[in-house]
Amino acid sequence: MPDTAGVWGPRRKLRMPVRHLAGESTGSFVNRLAHAHELELGELLGRVGVGRQPVNPRLPALAEVYVNRAALEHLAALSGRPPHRLQLALTNLQRRFLLPGDEPACWQWPFEVREGHLVRCCDLCALARGAREAAWLVCPDPWRVCLRHRRFTDDHRGEEPQVVRLDELPEVMRAHAERLQLQRRFGAAGTELFADGFQVVARWWARMPDLWSWTQRAWRVGLEAQELRTAPLVIYPEAVQLAREMLRYEQEGARSRAARAVWVEQVQQLMSGWGLEGDEGCELTQWLDHHSRPAASVNIGVAPEDGEEESRLLLRFAAPRDPVMVADWVSFNVIDTERQDWARGWAKLKTYVERERHARVPYGHREGATPLGQWVAEQRRAYAAGEMSGQRARRLEQLGMVWSLADERFQENLEAAKAYYGQHWTLCAPRTATALDKPLGMWLANVRRPGALEGHPEWKTALEAVDEDWNPAWPPD
Structure with missing residues (x-):
């Protein structure tokens, strides 16, 4: 019996089993x-x-x-x-x-x-x-490190190398192992500490992406030093080291002005070893201001049984974090240094959408001095070629970006076809048929022509889901 498709489901399983991967989409x-x-x-x-x-x-x-x-x-x-x-x-x-x-x-x-x-x-x-x-x-993060095979992957599309080998970056492998150890030992607090350290160092990278040690790491694995996708990889060791220093500050629990000054001086000495000098300590002060008052101590570890002494670590973690904020920090979303021209184009498109209630910008349209129509056409080209990052594509989708005008027109006509089928129980409609103010009969005649659906198997599937005889062997008229 064939495994026929559609809303009624398959009749039998496919012949070849496919093993899933842990965490696969x-x-x-x-x-x-x-x-x-x-x-x-x-x-x-x-x-x-x-x-x-x-x-x-x-x-x-x-x-x-x-x-x-x-x-x-x-x-x-x-x-x-x-x-x-x-x-x-x-x-x-x-x-x-x-x-x-x-x-x-x-x-x-x-x-x-x-x-x-x-x-x-x-x-x-x-x-x-x-x-x-x-x-x-x-x-949970837009990038991932595989310790077993020494690989780094991320959510960028169409950029080479798509899988980065880390054989030349043992310090990154060690940093990742330390991060996992930190999170295993301290749970959510460890995750938040790494998020804090990562966010601060990422801000330094945004101002100084050409730091020699970071540039060298990028070059050693074949990445462009100043590309946004490179940042999580090259700053990883420093982010983990700073998280360790933040953990030490939290554990000591001292919040006096003198204690703050000593801690900042110690971290700045560490920074000088990385090649960071000058005014790069302002983020440290901001972090300290957020941690100006310790919260109640939290026991980390397994609780003692009756008669045993308390041996768990007391972690005085200052202020609880919003988990969404922590995810954003680790995901490098908060300091997303978008190219200024792309950000301006996105802002102009947002203005256009708010005014016109759609994102179908004519090619020749200008929004002030910005050739918005050409900019939108370039975004469609980059998307179709797989050259657009997932983050940019999501931002455009949120504005109602139409990636294919042909697909949009097909979906509008498909809705008309569904309405016609609901009334007549067939899509064998004459050329003069209309539905939802659409010339449905003429449209069906056009898509029945040989080659009309070439390159669009999903369109054929959608029509068959409405009526499997949408393209009959006999004349519809």
Whole structure:
């Protein structure tokens, strides 16, 4: 019996099982499942349920798939796993991420990941699990270090090298191991300490990206020294060292002016060894001001049993942090040094959207002295080529950016087709048919022409989901 598709789900599982990767995104797993069976991604998604597929072909690197309960069951059947096992394997299939509604089976592929970042998986880790193509993980940070294989990956798209080998940067490997030790020992407090240290050093990098030690690290692994994606990697050792110094200050608990001055002097001596001189200590003062009053002490470690002495470490962590703020600090979002011309273009587009209520800017349009239409066209080109960072793309998506005008027109006509099918139970519409004030019959005649859907398998899948006989062998008229 064939495993027919659509809202009714597959009849049987696919013939070849595909092993998941720990922390893998749903989009990455579905993409690998499709390729393992020589299917187009849109064709496989059509067997999971109905939904709108994005235009950009590099989808698993750019966005995530979310499904409802019925589509989860279909995907589980296709992969040969019970739904609960698949939910354990893929984070974004967990109950809290499921789309509302049980029927019909549907999926969404929004550009914005609800939580975390899509980060390239270490190529050797993926290969060990049988994945012979790029795979993507959902990570709390927009970058990831693999200690086992000495690899650094991030969420940047279309930039080489996509997997950075760290054999030439043993100090980064040591720093990552120390960070993990800090977090294991102190839990959330350790995470916040690293976020503090990372944020301060990142601000120094924003002012002095050409520091010799940072430039040398970038060059040793083939990265551009002043690129934003390089910063988390090259400042890692200093960020961890500063976090250690912050931990020492918190543990001592002294908050007098003299104690502050001594601590700042000690850290500045450490900074001079890194090559940082001058006025780079202002962030230290700001951090101290935030920690001017110690909070209640927190016991770190395993509680003693009856009759045993207290041996846990007392950590006087000054001010509790908002977890979202901590994630932003570690993610390098707070000090995102966007190119000024791109930031100006984004601001002009925001003004245009607020006024016009859409982001479909004509090519020749100027917003003041800014050629906004040309700027928007360049963003579409960069997105289609996979050269745009995930952060920039998300910002444009939030303004309602239309990546493909053809796709937008198709979706408008598809809604008209659904409305017509709801009334007539067929898409064998005459050329004169209309729906939702659209010339539906003429549009259907155009998309039925040979080659009209070439390069858009997701369009064909969407039409078949409405009516599998949308393109009949007999004349529709």
